[in-house]
Every structure is written in structure tokens, then in C-alpha cells.
Amino acid sequence: MATTTIIDAQYYVFLFLLCLSSTLLLQFFFKKSKPAGATHLRPLPSPPALPLVGHIHLLTKYVHICFQKLALKYGPLLFLRFGSFKFLLISSASVVTEVFKSNDVAFASKPMSVFEDRLIFANIGFIFSPYGEYWRYMKKMTVTELLGSKQLQRSHNVRREELHRYLKKVLEKAQESEVFSLGTELMKLTNNTICRMALSTRCSEEDNEAEKIKELVDGSLELGMKLAMVNMAGPLKKLGVWMYGKEDREINRKCDELLERIWKEHEERAKRDGGVDREDKDLMDILLEAYHDEKAEFKINKNQIKAFILDLFLAGTSTSTDAMEWAMANLINHPEVMKKAREEIDSVVGNRRLVEETDLPNLPYLQAVVKETLRLYPPGPLLPRRTHEACELRGFDIPRDIMVVFNFYAIMRDPEAWENPNEFIPERFLSSNKEKAHQNFNFVAFGAGRRMCPGATLALTLMNTTVASMVQCFDWKVGKDGDRVNMEPEAGLHLKLAEPLQCRPILRFHLFSS
């Protein structure tokens, strides 16, 4: 996949060095350079830096693991500098607890993009919006209405239908004894589900709107990675805007055309069928109501709504898909866990009907498997934030407007917070376990504080039901008998399997509509 190529660490480092050398040349000619290591901070712990490049020479293939090792050596709160790009790195459960308990607002902003005035990567979008009035309004609406319990209840049938459709495809593979790419099929499932929940678009094979949106979101992600690199290039940022401006405009144009058409269809339907309490109301319908609401606390505009819809895809599709792929890989590699999860499902649900969302509260072990997977393999291992205001943390002065990176991978494997942190032990999440009592901010797969993921309930519902149905209905084989899944992660900034999971399903029970 193109995104994979872009986030390859070598390419990342190479491009960065290229930008950096040009930056240095410009600085040499036009500006007096600052003394190396000069910051606004009282000196925070920092590994030894090289002149000009700072800590770039310490970067390795797996950025989250490289940062974890730096933290183990130099401390959980570090100052790092890659050329002109400076940031704080936070890597332990105890520091993150202090951040979210005492300084949540101070750490609640997001890094700025170079494309500040554009549609997708802009501050117009929600997930990268600064902490302020717009973010507060959208967050409230997201938590209470868009992804709140009433709307999740309304969209229950959509998720059920899409799950049955997915299981039917797996059945076809089982009937043909075919090995297939689990991640590819799971991606279609999450993408179609979120597409229908957000926009009610049908996913017919001929005119697959979900697929078009996925392509645009993939294109946006790829461009986002390039822009993240450009953002590090100091004074050469503007050159990046020039380099990628055309690509950005093209993606924006295509997104705009597609969403404009969907917008019009929704407006027409609202006029025809009425809005307020329609039971098949989707997220676009709710956003349209907010758009037309004269008394709303904040006046959102059309571009903000379009960007928000794309944000949901960006934030919700590959995260959930990757986590389910890791969960199945863990289950295949731990037959004793698979057996226990299956026994629980068989005893609670039986073999005469398919597991349902309403069964989840009675499946604590299955839920613990998914949670333990997210702890060990968080889809977003490095979370970027920006300080909204100055604050004090552990006796250090943290300035306003500085980039912060939380290493969730390191935090959820912190040996001070977790027993046997690198082992896959779902039992640690059962309420009978004493470790459970200390989990507070140690489990941060969905973030924490004000900016915490508002899609967590939806994501867990989707993942738990899908994984449960795969365990209930099929046996899973990889390679030859006794082979294990290679758990090596892909290089780069996301956490996904380096070798996509190829497996062969064997039917246990046929419990879905066909």
C-alpha cells in the first residue's frame, strides 16, 4: 500500500535529512544560528545531542521502540530536538497520570499543520483543531449525539447487517479452503459500517461510495505523512506547501465534490421526510440540523462539517481494523486464550444463534482479550499534542505552544505500572485481578482527558462483536499446522503487522444470514 511506503522509516529519515540540510544552508546564509540546545525550558533531561541535527542520529526503524529505549535510559520526561523541530517526549504511566490529572487543559491542543487554511489538514478539521470554542462545541455534540448511546442504538442494525455480510465472505473462503488477507476484509467491514452510520450510503459493488471515501482518506493520510515531515523543515515549510500544494488541492476537490453531493441528498431527504426524530437518522442528518440551528452555541460552517466527516474515517477505520487484526493474531498464537474465549462464548451464547452486541456485558474474557491487544499494540503508539498554556510538570516549566509526544506504546508497557508488561495476559483486565485497581491512566489506547477518543464505545462494540463472531463461527489456521503468526510490526509511525495476516478459516457454526 502506498501509505506503507511513505511511512517507511528509512524514507522518513532520508527526506528529513534532505530538508534539514537545506534548512541549515538557509540559516547559514540568512540568519544567525541559535546556540545548540537553546530552548525556552529550564533544562529538561535530554540525551546528548549533535550540533545542528540534535537527536536525529538516534532515530531507528521503529520510532516508538526507539523512543521507549531513550526513556528507559534518560527518563520518562525528555526534551528532544530533530533539527529545528523540538518536542517533549512523555513515556511513563506516572507522568501521564500527572498530566491528565493536574494539567489536562494545558496539554489539550494539537500541533498546527502547514496547510492551516485548507480543508482536510487544516484547523477546520476536528481531530487536529486547537483547544477552543469550535473544538468544545464539536466534542460535546460528538459525545452526546453523534457517537452517543442513542445514536449507537439507532445504528445497531447497520452494524449487524455489515457483520453478517462480512461473515458470509469469510464463509465463501472457508468453503473454498482459501487463504485470505484478514486485514483487507476487515477494512471493508469497518469502512462500510462507518460509511453507512455517517452517510447512509449503500455499498453496492457498482457504485461503491465507501470505497471512494476510503481512497480519499488513504490519499489524505499519505499526504498527511509528507506534511508531518515538511512541518519539521523549519524555514523550508513554505517550500513543502509549494511541493505538495497541487496534491492537496486535488484531494480537497475530490472530497468536496463527493461530500457536496451527499450533503444535497441529505438536504432533499430532510425536506421530503422531515428530520428531528426519524429513526434512520445518520450523522450527516444530525450535523445538518446543527448547521441550520439558529440558536446553536456555535455556528459551524459547511467546510467544517465535511472535514469532520472525513475525520471520522481517518480516526476510526484503520485504527479499529488494525486492532482486530492484532487481536486475531494474538488469539491464533495463544491457543489456550482462544479456547477460553470460545468456551465463554459457547456457554453464554450457545451454537444456535450468532453473538450479538447485547451479549458483550456477559463476555468479560473476550473483552479482556481485545483490551489486552490494544494495550500491547495501540494502533496510534505516538500521540502528538501541543501545549495550550504554560504549566509546571515535575518541577519543570513547560512553555505554551510546544509540541508534546506521548509514547502510548511505552506507557502501556511501563514495568512500574504493569506486571510482566510484554506478555499477552488478558486475565489482567478481569475485575477479579488486583492489577485492575491501579489501571487509571495506565491504559491509554484511546487517549485520556478532554481530548480522549469519543469513538471508544463504538470502536469497542465493533471490535468485540466482530472478534467474538470470528471465534464463535470459525477455526483459524495460518501456514502449515502449528505455524505461528509473525508479530513483527511494520516500520514507521503506525503500529500494524509487517506481514499482513493471511489465514484460512474453517467453519464451526453457520449462524449468520446468507
Ligand code: HEM
Ligand atoms: C481501536 C480503535 C480506536 C483507537 C485505538 C482510537 C484512539 C484514539 C486516540 C488515541 C485519540 C487521541 C486521543 C487524545 O488525544 O488523547 C483519538 C481521538 C479521536 N478518535 Fe479515536 N480511536 C479509535 C476509534 C475511533 C472511532 C471508531 C471513531 C469514530 C468513528 C474515533 C473518533 C475519534 C475522534 C473524532 C477523535 C478526536 C477527539 C478530539 O480531538 O477531541 N476513533 N482516538
